[in-house]
Amino acid sequence: MEHAHRLVSLIYGQGCSDLNDVVVEDLKRCKVVLDSTGGESAWGWDVLSRIFHLGTKDIVLENQPSSEHEWAAQYLEHCNDVLSEASPVETFRGVVGGIQLPGLCAADEFDEVLARRATVRAFHHVPISIAELGKILHHALGFVERRALSNQEGGVEQFSKRRSSPSAGGLNATEGYVYVANVEGLEPGIYYYDPQHHQLHWRSQVVPRLGDLLSGQHFANDMPVGLFLTSRFDKLWWKYEHSRAYRLALIEIGHVAQTFQLAATVGGMSTWLTGALNESTIEPLLKLENPDEQVIFLSAAVIAMVPLSRTA
Structure with missing residues (x-):
């Protein structure tokens, strides 16, 4: 206050x-x-969204883990601290008199995909093919040709293309930068994914330890491929003046991340995702050309080597 x-x-x-x-x-x-305001880009929404966005940027840890062992110890301590407090009370559970819905039929292919989708934290030094990566990226961020809007449908050429995931105002404000460490046919590095032409564009070399970018989550150091998701705030500012649109940026990235997860699962992979990012360290590696583009999230895929144990 x-x-x-x-x-x-x-x-x-x-x-x-x-x-x-x-x-x-x-x-x-x-x-x-x-x-001073020199060199700072204008913020297109009100000060409340700016406070939230900048105030939650870069998780500041007094003792950031320097190894997977340290991360596990700190995480276990955190979980024990949480469990020592009374948990929130569940509501509307076990209430009698509800309307019984019809039972589920035999599981179809989509049910199987949803059942297999799980968050894992065990990464194996097994490469992913460039073809597999391309398919996942197209599903997550690529444009679906048959869904493009025509002029008769009110489509503006710049925003006439559509992805498989919903987009706030059809602006496609979400962009993707691919972290490549172990992909057949690709040099390790960070690439921008161009959805217009389904191409990758070199940005920078991979960092020696990915965990240093992810708040000490060093179990991710062997991650073969990941996708940093950013949001073009300037697109949203152009159409939506109210800072409620900040919520839409986060929701849109959530849609894309889920599509990435499901596409990887269909390809026989396990997945992981995190919002615990050190954005100030990540941004220079992505070489963002627009000051109004902000890093929000990361999704990752790995070849499944062991039976999945659901953690999220």
Whole structure:
């Protein structure tokens, strides 16, 4: 609450005389308050979404894990701390008198895919083929030709293409950058996926330890391929002035991530996903050309080598 009051005061010109004010320093650290506006791009929504976006950027850990063992120990400690508190009370469970729905028929192919989709954290040093990767990327981010809108249907050429996943306002604000460590036919590196031409474009070399980009999740260091998902906020600002559209950016990326997961599962792979990113370290590797494009999420695929154990 103190941060909110101080921010309101600063907005309305009631500056802070204390140069060492802790609250103002917190706002500066989160880039909500800047010493100068030079070189900063404008934010297209109101200050609340900016506070949330910048304030939740880069998970700051006092002791970021430097190995898979350290991560596991810290995660176990965190889980034990959570379990020591009373859990939320479930509601509307076991209430009698409900309307019974018809039973499910024999499982079809889609049921089998959903049953196999699971989050795993065991990565094996087995390559994925470039053909498999291309198919997954096309399903997740590529354009479906038969769904393109014509001029008669009100389609604007720039936004006439459609993906298999829903997109806020049909703007296709989500972009994908592929982390390639073990793909047959591709040099290790980070590539931009061009959905217009179904092509990969080189961005930078892979980092020695992926876990350093993912808040110390070093079990991911052997991940063969992953997809960093970004959002083009400027597209959403163009059509939606209210910051509620920030929610749509996150929802759209969730749709794409789920499609990636299902496409990989159909291909016989296991999957993993995370939002625990160190964006400030990731962004230079992606070489983002637009200052209004922001890193949000990562999805990954791995060849299934052992029976799946569902964790998420």
